[in-house]
Amino acid sequence: MPHPDLYLGLISGTSADGIDAALVRFSDGASEPQLQLVHGRTYAWDAALRARLIELGQGGDAASLDELGELDVQVARSFADAALRLVGEAGIEAAGVRAIGSHGQTIRHRPEARFPFTWQIGDGNVIAERSGIDTVADFRRRDVAAGGHGAPLMPAFHAAMLHSPGEDRAVLNLGGIGNLTLLPCAGDVRGFDTGPANALLDAWCERHTGRAFDAGGAFAASGKVDEQLLARLLDEPWFALPPPKSTGREQFHLRWLESRLQGNLAPVDVQATLLELSAATVADALRATQPETKRVMVCGGGVHNRALMSRLAAWLPGVVVESTAAHGLDPDYVEAMGFAWLARETLAGRPGNLPSVSGAKGLRVLGAVYPAAAGATIS
Template identity: 80%
Template sequence: MSSPDLYLGLISGTSADGIDAALVRFEPHCELVFGRTYPWDETLRARLIALGQGGEATSLDELGELDTTLARAFADAATQAIADSGTDRNQVRAIGSHGQTVRHRPESSAAFTWQMGDGNVIAERSGITTVADFRRRDVAAGGHGAPLMPAFHAAMLRSPDEDRAVLNLGGIANFTLLPRAGEVRGFDTGPANALMDAWYERHTGQAFDAGGAFAASGTVDTGLLTQLLEDPWFALPPPKSTGREQFHLRWVESQLGAVTVSPANVQATLLELSAITIADALRATQPGTARVLGCGGGVRNAALMARISANLPGVVVESTAAHGLDPDYVEAMGFAWLARETLAGRPGNLPSVTGAKGPRILGTVYPA
């Protein structure tokens, strides 16, 4: 039997809409062998979102049990993906599991980031060597621990012919700047889907606004938009990162105050907030960008993509699919790649992106 040459990446992002699993082969070129999203149990998902938005756990016991419960879900997604793809488990060299972020405080006096989903449990239940807890080493080295995808983006999508930017539209939006020459940079720009999803779910009971139809039915409230844009976080220079603990429904409600704005108009305003902050950030950091390559769930939101494009005249805005990477699984593929780098003893962070003191080998290895 040939030596194992596949890596399985797992991630549940800020939106917590499911566990993305990507089975990847990297030699002789990067190939997505299989990709699928496995849904969370709805009760568990609700708890994750509440924690991510600043909710508190009631006890250490609750946190410990949640860590194990999440790890079991990640392990089950991994084994199901392997089975669904028809792959021999022995061909999988390692699992790279991002875990679920429940708190991200890289700028606190005792900086930390916390991704739950115990790698011990994943390795034990799957029988496959697992690499997890990728972000904390970068934070320990003075970085933000995010974003971590720029190294992967640079390896796969950089061009010597034009300045590019990879735009990940998850719950939070982030850029990887890929200039023709010079250092790679990356940073979060603010909310992408997280606020829109939360607002839409509150008013319709559905998880997301398919295609941005609800937002398109409303009109941007310029007063509300102006208030949202005045949040000091948007003016911070890179490196910077954020999450649900910063941008959540209570934040929106605090800006609304006693003013009545229709739900559809709020949705339209939140979409415009994402589009404007994304475009503003790109103009401020890489004004010569010729092409933006979008990935993540927000690529499926036609209204959002149209508004981003409208705010970036002269820039080609397209999906990573045009360059051979399925936009739904770029992040999961990235964590498969990071697991590969860790096992090879190579750094996975870019200090120019995260602000860390230097390159670091990321993650903890849990042998099979």
């Protein structure tokens, strides 16, 4: 029988730089559930599959409906295989995991279209069949159906784990796109995307150095910010929109950047300017929405970019900028742990969204449940 307190979260974010998998044990605390990261790993995508997902995610069109159907299954198989590898490495039987919470891979996010939608592929049916574990997936679309953005989804989890009655806090996820969760000591939790974080940095770095990302921010740190380019980037109307708001690679991609380049800037200076853009847009958003913030807790891949963390601290004088590790949450697996938490909420019949974050008409139980077949053989 599955262990009631073991859940597994899976996510591949905007950067599609790997499948983050987290095995989590929950226990009920005095007021909020406590959790322990049992095991966390990031598993690489097949290179050709990743390249296609990135192309689709930044606005490319699928060749056919057949291709979309096959990609849906390919992504699901990759997610299921990551789950099975994780439980194997942890020395736990798959049958002992209560449920998987799977985010899937976003290929399009259009919450403000004429017919609003968000689309994450990775069929939960396939994950449940292949893993032999009950699976909860498709978390975002119910919130969009209720008039929300379907993103960000982590603020409810952040609030459960990192809220403090003694100070105004914020959680900053530096994935492909940056997003903030505002945790005031009193009042509504809010959250929204801030703009590009790693997506543009990684893409530009890979184009000009051949490396998938700028380790430690060394490439950016060796260049100089071009103030005129920064001003043109900041002139993007999306940055001035009030929350709730969300975005993705389909908006902030290399073609967007290239349309704003002028002259013959050195690639290293463009990289430095992109890093400054990430820091500046976070700081601007925080000052505009929660100016009394005392502490920013950072997670996601950008926490390892020393240059970016340094610029964030410079843009936010008087604010403590630190990793979520200081509060017991591994910054590399916060989102994966969050989807394990969301699966737990769904199975308990509890809502996983926050209307104050997404703009939805009300609280909603998120996700669709795909039960594993009784006596299924894991393949």
